[in-house]
Amino acid sequence: MAKDQQEALFQQRVDDEQKIEPRDWMPDEYRKTLIRQISQHAHSEVVGMLPEGNWITRAPSLRRKTVLLAKVQDEAGHGLYLYSAAETLGVSREQLIDQLLSGKAKYSSIFNYPTLTWADIGAIGWLVDGAAIMNQVMLTRTSYGPYARAMVRICKEESFHQRQGYEILMTLCKGTPEQKAMAQDALDRWWWPSLMMFGPSDKDSPHSAQSMKWKIKRQSNDELRQVFIDRTVHQAEYLGLKVPDPKLKWNEQTQHYDWGEIDWTEFNEVIRGNGPCNRDRMAARRKAHADGAWVREAALAYAGKQAKKKAA
């Protein structure tokens, strides 16, 4: 079949809301975009374990520690679901990990911010996971089958993450003035980076139109960001915390919040590798990978021996 015919058939299938499956014909650019997006998403889950892992040994109670440990385990699982989906596109796990460790692949810039206090763990669950959920719920309807199915699985698990974070902040906000100040400080530091998670503004997002046409994305960055703000402001009000945006104001006419401007210079700097923790995060990942090398080798050697024994 001629290429333009295949392309038309592919687009027809997408337009008809049929999923694209691994062995189907797909445009090279569709495959490349998906590999990039899914692997970035996977890397984000994996690197995302680091800022929270930082607090597992210092969680204030056994209950909090158990919960945080379960959440971080989930992130590892989410990373796996996503790597697994990316591998169906013909890229190997080894290549994906190499791309992360060599710095070639990106991950969500949010994980390059430090977790300075316990309240940050609350803010991450509430805001960071909250923002991720908005994006992931949209992606349950993405056109690539394995990606969509991984997202369904992830979304089922993600809502506990957001709730446990909000619960941490509720507890702090009902506590001493110092504890409440700690919660406010966390919101002050995490609010804007969380809004950046939705990516560049639509007018500066050149690949968005193609991704929408292929139904990889179903809603624009700015649309999702606005819904997130509209939902989250009330949750902040309930906590008695102030969103750090002097321009934030309900707009009767649009029925949405008006809000200020994201510092895109900061966003670009963090993406370029100059955020507060970029070097730390990469160093931790590289060390973990290198330290695990002997385990991977030993397991393979053991499996080889067992197989030989069985054959004998």
Added chain:
Amino acid sequence: MSNENPNNWPLWEVFIQSKRGLDHKHVGSLHAADAKMAVENARDVYTRRNEGNSIWVVLADNIHASKPEDQGAFFDPADDKVYRHPTFYPMPEGVKYI
């Protein structure tokens, strides 16, 4: 997908039966050194919330699939056999339980 580097753990496809009586359903894949590790890792990543009653793992290389590009011709034999469906046989108004 095949695993090109023999120094890497092979890829296993994972199938989970969520309840007794239901079929095993494909849920994703993982890398593991051997079948035992694959089953244990599948438990840890795919059934953290009691989603599973039974797990199958199969080396991805051992799965052979039909080709989507031949889909039309391949499934063609079933296309013109409407008589395999009950609706092919009109039943009179008054006849029941059939």
